[in-house]
Amino acid sequence: MHVPFCKSKCPYCDFYSVTSHSSVNRWLQALDREADFYSRQFAAFDTLYLGGGTPSSLADSELAWLIDSLGRRFTFSPSAEVTMEANPDDILPQRLSRFQAMGINRISLGVQSFSDDELKFLGRRNTAVQNQQVLEWIKACGSFSVAVDLMYGFKGQMTESWQKTLDRTLDLHPEHLSCYQLSIEQSTRFGRLQREGLMEPLNETQQGDFFMFTSEHLQARGYVHYEISNFSRGIEHMSRHNRKYWSHAPYLGLGPAAHSFQNGIRWWNARSVEQYCLALEGGKSPVAGSENLSIEKLRLESLFLGLRTRDGIGVEAIGASPQCRSALLQLQTEGLVRIENGNIVPTQKGFLIADSLPLLLLD
Amino acid sequence: MIKNTRNFSIIAHIDHGKSTLADRLIQQSGLVSEREFRDQILDNMDIERERGITIKSNAITLPYRARNGETYELNLIDTPGHVDFSYEVSRALASCEGVLLLVDAAQGVEAQTLANLYAAMEHDLVIIPVINKIDLPAADVDRVKEQIETELGLDAEHAILCSAKQGIGIDDVLEVVVERIPPPSGSDAEPLSALIFDAHYDSFRGTIISCRVFEGALRQGDTIRFMSNGATYRVEEVGLFRLNREPATQLAAGSVGYVVSGVKTVSDTRIGDTITNHDRPAAAPLPGFKEVKPMVFSSIYPISSDEFQSLTEALEKYKLNDAALIYQKDSSAALGQGFRCGFLGLLHLEIVQERLEREFDQSIIMTVPSVQYRFTLIDGETITVENPQYYPDPLKIKQAEEPFIKASIFIPERYMGAVMKLCMDKRGVNPRFQNSIAGRIEVIFEMPLAEVVFDFYDKLKTITQGYGSFDYELIGYRESDLAKLDILVNGEKVDALSLIVHRDRAREWGVQVCDRLKDEIPRHQFKIAIQGAIGGKIISRSTISAFRKDVTAKCYGGDITRKRKLLEKQKKGKRKMKMVGSVMIPQSAFVAVLKSEHD
Numbered sequence: 001m002h003v004p005f006c007k008s009k010c011p012y013c014d015f016y017s018v019t020s021h022s023s024v025n026r027w028l029q030a031l032d033r034e035a036d037f038y039s040r041q042f043a044a045f046d047t048l049y050l051g052g053g054t055p056s057s058l059a060d061s062e063l064a065w066l067i068d069s070l071g072r073r074f075t076f077s078p079s080a081e082v083t084m085e086a087n088p089d090d091i092l093p094q095r096l097s098r099f100q101a102m103g104i105n106r107i108s109l110g111v112q113s114f115s116d117d118e119l120k121f122l123g124r125r126n127t128a129v130q131n132q133q134v135l136e137w138i139k140a141c142g143s144f145s146v147a148v149d150l151m152y153g154f155k156g157q158m159t160e161s162w163q164k165t166l167d168r169t170l171d172l173h174p175e176h177l178s179c180y181q182l183s184i185e186q187s188t189r190f191g192r193l194q195r196e197g198l199m200e201p202l203n204e205t206q207q208g209d210f211f212m213f214t215s216e217h218l219q220a221r222g223y224v225h226y227e228i229s230n231f232s233r234g235i236e237h238m239s240r241h242n243r244k245y246w247s248h249a250p251y252l253g254l255g256p257a258a259h260s261f262q263n264g265i266r267w268w269n270a271r272s273v274e275q276y277c278l279a280l281e282g283g284k285s286p287v288a289g290s291e292n293l294s295i296e297k298l299r300l301e302s303l304f305l306g307l308r309t310r311d312g313i314g315v316e317a318i319g320a321s322p323q324c325r326s327a328l329l330q331l332q333t334e335g336l337v338r339i340e341n342g343n344i345v346p347t348q349k350g351f352l353i354a355d356s357l358p359l360l361l362l363d
Numbered sequence: 364m365i366k367n368t369r370n371f372s373i374i375a376h377i378d379h380g381k382s383t384l385a386d387r388l389i390q391q392s393g394l395v396s397e398r399e400f401r402d403q404i405l406d407n408m409d410i411e412r413e414r415g416i417t418i419k420s421n422a423i424t425l426p427y428r429a430r431n432g433e434t435y436e437l438n439l440i441d442t443p444g445h446v447d448f449s450y451e452v453s454r455a456l457a458s459c460e461g462v463l464l465l466v467d468a469a470q471g472v473e474a475q476t477l478a479n480l481y482a483a484m485e486h487d488l489v490i491i492p493v494i495n496k497i498d499l500p501a502a503d504v505d506r507v508k509e510q511i512e513t514e515l516g517l518d519a520e521h522a523i524l525c526s527a528k529q530g531i532g533i534d535d536v537l538e539v540v541v542e543r544i545p546p547p548s549g550s551d552a553e554p555l556s557a558l559i560f561d562a563h564y565d566s567f568r569g570t571i572i573s574c575r576v577f578e579g580a581l582r583q584g585d586t587i588r589f590m591s592n593g594a595t596y597r598v599e600e601v602g603l604f605r606l607n608r609e610p611a612t613q614l615a616a617g618s619v620g621y622v623v624s625g626v627k628t629v630s631d632t633r634i635g636d637t638i639t640n641h642d643r644p645a646a647a648p649l650p651g652f653k654e655v656k657p658m659v660f661s662s663i664y665p666i667s668s669d670e671f672q673s674l675t676e677a678l679e680k681y682k683l684n685d686a687a688l689i690y691q692k693d694s695s696a697a698l699g700q701g702f703r704c705g706f707l708g709l710l711h712l713e714i715v716q717e718r719l720e721r722e723f724d725q726s727i728i729m730t731v732p733s734v735q736y737r738f739t740l741i742d743g744e745t746i747t748v749e750n751p752q753y754y755p756d757p758l759k760i761k762q763a764e765e766p767f768i769k770a771s772i773f774i775p776e777r778y779m780g781a782v783m784k785l786c787m788d789k790r791g792v793n794p795r796f797q798n799s800i801a802g803r804i805e806v807i808f809e810m811p812l813a814e815v816v817f818d819f820y821d822k823l824k825t826i827t828q829g830y831g832s833f834d835y836e837l838i839g840y841r842e843s844d845l846a847k848l849d850i851l852v853n854g855e856k857v858d859a860l861s862l863i864v865h866r867d868r869a870r871e872w873g874v875q876v877c878d879r880l881k882d883e884i885p886r887h888q889f890k891i892a893i894q895g896a897i898g899g900k901i902i903s904r905s906t907i908s909a910f911r912k913d914v915t916a917k918c919y920g921g922d923i924t925r926k927r928k929l930l931e932k933q934k935k936g937k938r939k940m941k942m943v944g945s946v947m948i949p950q951s952a953f954v955a956v957l958k959s960e961h962d
Contacts, residue, residue, distance in 0.1 A: 180916040208911035229916050245919050259920035266924060291924060301927050308918055327945035330853075334889040334909075353888050355926075356913040359933050360888065360945065 002255035003052040004273055011123045011189035012182060016257035016271050017053040023273055024062060030280040034254050035073040042252050044075040047241040048082045056086035060098045067102045081240045083108055088126040088134040096141045107138055108147040114165040135172045147176035153202050153210045154182045170221050175237040179214050180229050208352055215348040226310045228351050246305040264293045304358040312345030319363030327360045365617040366546045370438045372456060374479035375465035380495040384527040385441060391533050392425035395606050422573050422619050424603040429541045437540055438619035447708030449834055450655055454560040454635045456482055457651055458575030461489035461544030468494050468502035472510045477773050478832035480515055489544050492522040493536060498529045514802055547617030555579030555640040558649050562632040564684040570626040581614040586641040590648040591633050595641050596624035630686045655687055657705025659712055659732045659816045660749040662693050664701030666726040666939055671700045677723035688715055697859045697943055698728060703750055709816055728950050730859045734813045737764040737840050751861035754847040764840040766812040771834050776804050778827040785822055789814035848872055851894040855944045873903030876956045881905040883952035891946055
């Protein structure tokens with residue numbers, strides 16, 4: 001569920017959202033129609049993910065209406081993972097019990113950092129004190145699995161500062177951690193600053209050092225590094241929802257700019273609240289594009305998606321030529337991948353270059 | 364009629380306006396309408412037009428009504444300008460009675476002006492200085508005239524002044540061709556002797572031979588004979604080169620035109636050969652005929668091995684129009700099946716490569732060029748080797764020899780030191796010097812051909828700021844201390860990168876090749892070691908460090924399609940690479956290894 005509303009835009013983020021909340025009601029109505037349209041097309045869901053945007057920027061009544069609407073259109077399994085993304089700045093203790101009542105059982109909190117300077121640099125609304133406070137409230141509440149989003153690896157950031165953010169997070173024992181290395185996207189404010197020469201990315205060596213440090217630090221504290229940017233306190237806490245994206249499981253994305261996948265077809269909605277609402281109000285589909293994936297394309301996707309996770313890919317999935325075989329051997333020798341139960345699995349060092357692996361292993 | 368024929372060529376330093384002047388002369392003759400006209404009209408090939416060079420000779424017959432009221436046929440023969448094609452140039456010049464020596468009014472006399480002047484003087488041609496670009500603000504006609512007198516030793520008083528670009532003085536140029544270049548001599552009644560100066564392939568008519576008739580006449584229906592090999596043909600058609608071919612009843616003594624006579628491929632003709640009449644042959648062929656021999660050898664491989672058939676067909680078609688290229692099947696452990704080819708020189712090689720890629724749509728890899736070496740083995744057998752793959756077992760070599768050339772280099776005196784050093788670096792021996800014209804010097808060196816084929820010409824141009832010109836002839840084989848330099852990429856020998864070198868220069872080559880490959884091969888996920896080795900001994904090495912990070916932080920629903928498309932694109936790019944073990948080597952690396960770093 002893509003909630004396309006934010007109170008303010010963060011300068012690094014290229015997910016689709018608008019900062020005006022004036023069309024929330026219109027959007028909710030449109031969403032209801034879209035849900036209705038797909039209501040018979042999917043079997044029971046075992047995950048619901050409210051992402052965005054900033055779902056916590058909606059009022060509780062709006063969130064309740066939304067979840068109620070989805071509940072009426074679709075079947076959810078009793079043990080479904082229901083995640084909501086939240087900005088600490090939006091959270092008060094009394095809201096948490098309402099979230100719980102709505103059926104939300106997992107909160108993904110946009111902490112990003114425990115340094116106020118860094119939070120300011122990242123254009124965040126939340127502060128380090130809020131981060132600490134809100135995490136404690138959620139913990140105290142006892143009914144949520146906690147996922148924390150963090151960001152690192154920007155020019156000028158000290159390893160010490162990053163370690164402090166990690167350690168303060170770890171003190172609160174979240175079930176899940178996403179540590180995103182800053183990447184400067186063209187269409188963002190950071191992207192513009194970089195084009196104007198006012199900002200530069202960290203050099204490759206330092207990026208690598210930060211990444212390895214993060215991986216090792218979290219593993220030492222018992223976390224499983226199961227995808228490039230994702231860590232879980234044991235395999236039972238891996239994000240059930242996100243793993244669907246990486247394994248070609250069917251999923252339905254609702255809302256502007258949301259992507260869906262089923263039976264080898266991928267489709268996506270218009271990247272505009274206005275167009276999205278207009279289409280549905282006119283009884284039309286908000287789908288802006290789609291692709292029917294051939295076996296070959298699916299195979300290619302499985303390969304690069306698999307190589308970004310600890311699951312890896314089956315040895316049989318790579319090219320059959322002697323070159324591919326010798327490349328595999330070379331990668332093993334270099335400690336970039338290892339073979340586990342017939343799967344090629346990237347090591348931590350391999351994660352760092354995961355996007356370059358498929359090309360090497362393909363004929 | 365013969366008294367109203369003129370055969371001439373235009374010679375010039377590059378960029379002094381040769382093609383523009385030719386264009387103007389053609390326009391002035393009225394042979395081509397404004398609509399049909401395009402710049403560099405005689406250069407038909409894309410590659411000629413783009414590089415602003417002439418590769419193939421070309422002729423055109425221009426009608427001209429002179430100031431004396433008479434009508435003339437002016438045969439303009441356009442010639443290539445590079446040392447690789449000096450034999451073709453010499454045959455084209457042998458077909459003329461005179462040349463226009465074009466000099467840029469701002470640049471003055473330059474290297475090629477001089478080299479071209481010498482070539483024209485060798486053929487006893489009338490040389491008419493023409494000063495071009497007189498409209499330029501920097502034009503200094505008086506200075507250039509003085510240069511022509513002092514440096515070239517020509518009478519500049521009657522030099523023609525023109526601006527081909529602005530169309531100034533074009534009439535004067537045509538007029539002077541009529542006035543000062545003598546009409547050809549020769550008689551229709553004599554036995555036929557005609558000089559082949561070019562041939563090109565026409566898919567409808569077969570080979571179109573360009574020739575200059577010296578004695579006798581060529582008529583449709585005649586049975587002709589090529590004097591070099593005795594082959595006979597029946598003449599189907601003769602005619603003049605207008606903008607298109609214009610059939611005529613005969614080519615009379617003194618004229619320039621074409622012959623179509625059922626010759627299937629260009630390779631069946633030999634430039635410089637004499638055509639005579641089978642029934643009434645000339646007593647002797649025209650002088651100057653040489654069998655053109657390839658000087659430089661390299662292998663051509665398709666990038667993808669399943670394109671071998673397509674490459675085979677492309678080469679067959681290409682060869683129809685380029686008699687100088689020779690090839691035969693070859694194979695390499697690293698690159699699969701391909702062809703070993705012989706070329707006139709490096710420019711010729713580049714042209715073949717470019718035309719195969721552009722006109723025949725082939726994706727190819729060309730290996731390091733080599734010359735032809737000669738080995739006498741212990742058992743007394745003598746073998747020639749132009750492919751490092753077939754380098755004999757060093758233990759069995761009794762004597763190794765490499766081809767030597769006599770290099771003639773024309774330079775202004777001030778570059779003497781630099782050119783001497785270059786020639787010594789290139790293992791030149793027996794230097795001799797000749798003062799040619801005031802301020803100029805001719806340096807003659809005996810040098811191994813191998814040293815010259817790679818980048819000698821480019822280096823000479825650089826150190827003499829373009830004033831050096833260069834020509835060479837093969838003088839035979841000399842004993843030499845040779846070695847085979849192998850290149851290993853991550854421990855794996857890449858046979859297509861091996862080269863035969865002089866032992867004294869082996870280390871230098873090894874270092875250069877390793878350095879160049881370091882620049883050409885992209886970084887990989889792992890370290891790549893590049894080594895140069897002779898026998899089992901490593902003599903040079905370089906290392907390409909691994910890249911540290913190549914991964915995006917996020918990959919969720921909206922990112923997958925974009926990532927897949929990027930990968931599909933990269934996969935296509937990979938097809939342009941050759942895999943050696945798990946290392947991807949780009950196509951460009953195979954030839955780049957020879958270019959020194961400051962190119």
